[in-house]
Amino acid sequence: MKIAVLYGGTSGEREVSLSTGKGIIKALKNNGHEVIDIDFSPERLEEVLELNVDLVFIGLHGRFGEDGKIQGLLDMLGLPYVGSGSLASALAMDKAKAKQIFSMNNIQIAKSKAYPVTDETDTMKIIKDVRKKFSLPFVVKPNQEGSTLGLTIVKTDDQIEEAIQLAASSDSTILVEEYVKGREVTVPVIGRQGEEQALPVIEIIPKNDYYDFDSKYKPGGSEHIVPAPIDLSLTDRLKKEAVLAHQELGCNVYSRVDFIINENDEPIILEVNTLPGMTPTSLFPDSALEIGWSYDELIQKFVELSTSGK
Structure with missing residues (x-):
C-alpha cells in the first residue's frame, strides 16, 4: 500500500513524535509498503491537502494530532487513517469530559475540578476554591496536554499559584485532581469497534517521583513489568474497564488506558491515549511483544484493522 506517515508536529511532544514516526516508517517499509513521510505543521497544510x-x-x-483536528481534516479529504476519529480523539484529549464519561460508566475516577483560565482570570479565586475543595497533596495539570507536560504534584500550599500558572501556560483550562498514591499500570487495547481486546497489563515503575516526561521517554527512565504482577481478578477488571473506556469514548483500532491502583487495590482510571507512544521505549509495543507480536507485526495489524472491510 501507499501510506503517508504524519509525525513531528508542533506540540510540546514533538521530539517524542519524531521518534514514534521513525519507528512507524521503518516498520511500514519492512512490511513492504511505499511510505511518504511528512513532518507535519499546520503552516504547511498543502502537504496533506495534496496527498x-x-x-x-x-x-x-x-x-493537532491527538485532539481530533487532523482527523477532522482527513475526514473532509476522504482519506482513511489509522486510529480513532475526530470526536473520540477530542473527547479523550479533554480530560474533564473523558472523566465524566468514565464516571457515567461506573469506572472509578479521582475527584477533580476543571477551571477555565484566561488573561482576565483572578488566580486568587481559583486558589481559594482549590484550598476549599482539595487537601494536599493534589495534582494540577493542563486539561488538554500529553506526556505529563505542565503537570505539578502540589505538596505544599506555596506551590499552588506556580502550579496553576504552569498548567495555564499550556491550556486555557486547568484540571485540579486529588493525588492518588499507588501503582501505575497501563492497558493497551486493540481491535475493530465492538471486537476489542486488551493486551497484557503493564506495571510502570518510574525512576522519578511519578511517570513524568523523562521517565516515559529517556532510556532507563522507568521499568516496565509485563505482565504486571497483580492477581487475576484485578487483571480482569483492568482489562474490562480499559476496553469499556475505549468503547465509550468511541475509540477505534487502538488506544492505551492508564490507571493507578490505589492503596485499597482499586483501579482509578487516569486517561485514554488515542495515539500512544510508539517509540523504542514505549509501552504498547512492550505489551504486544509479551504475546509474541513484534513491533513490525503490531504496526501491520494497525494497518489491517484500518483497511479491512473498507
Missing part, C-alpha cells in the same frame, strides 16, 4: 495515498498513519502526539 494521494491509500492510508494515513498518524504518528503525532498532543495538539
Whole structure:
C-alpha cells in the first residue's frame, strides 16, 4: 500500500513524535509498503491537502494530532487513517469530559475540578476554591496536554499559584485532581469497534517521583513489568474497564488506558491515549511483544484493522 506517515508536529511532544514516526516508517517499509513521510505543521497544510495515498498513519502526539483536528481534516479529504476519529480523539484529549464519561460508566475516577483560565482570570479565586475543595497533596495539570507536560504534584500550599500558572501556560483550562498514591499500570487495547481486546497489563515503575516526561521517554527512565504482577481478578477488571473506556469514548483500532491502583487495590482510571507512544521505549509495543507480536507485526495489524472491510 501507499501510506503517508504524519509525525513531528508542533506540540510540546514533538521530539517524542519524531521518534514514534521513525519507528512507524521503518516498520511500514519492512512490511513492504511505499511510505511518504511528512513532518507535519499546520503552516504547511498543502502537504496533506495534496496527498494521494491509500492510508494515513498518524504518528503525532498532543495538539493537532491527538485532539481530533487532523482527523477532522482527513475526514473532509476522504482519506482513511489509522486510529480513532475526530470526536473520540477530542473527547479523550479533554480530560474533564473523558472523566465524566468514565464516571457515567461506573469506572472509578479521582475527584477533580476543571477551571477555565484566561488573561482576565483572578488566580486568587481559583486558589481559594482549590484550598476549599482539595487537601494536599493534589495534582494540577493542563486539561488538554500529553506526556505529563505542565503537570505539578502540589505538596505544599506555596506551590499552588506556580502550579496553576504552569498548567495555564499550556491550556486555557486547568484540571485540579486529588493525588492518588499507588501503582501505575497501563492497558493497551486493540481491535475493530465492538471486537476489542486488551493486551497484557503493564506495571510502570518510574525512576522519578511519578511517570513524568523523562521517565516515559529517556532510556532507563522507568521499568516496565509485563505482565504486571497483580492477581487475576484485578487483571480482569483492568482489562474490562480499559476496553469499556475505549468503547465509550468511541475509540477505534487502538488506544492505551492508564490507571493507578490505589492503596485499597482499586483501579482509578487516569486517561485514554488515542495515539500512544510508539517509540523504542514505549509501552504498547512492550505489551504486544509479551504475546509474541513484534513491533513490525503490531504496526501491520494497525494497518489491517484500518483497511479491512473498507
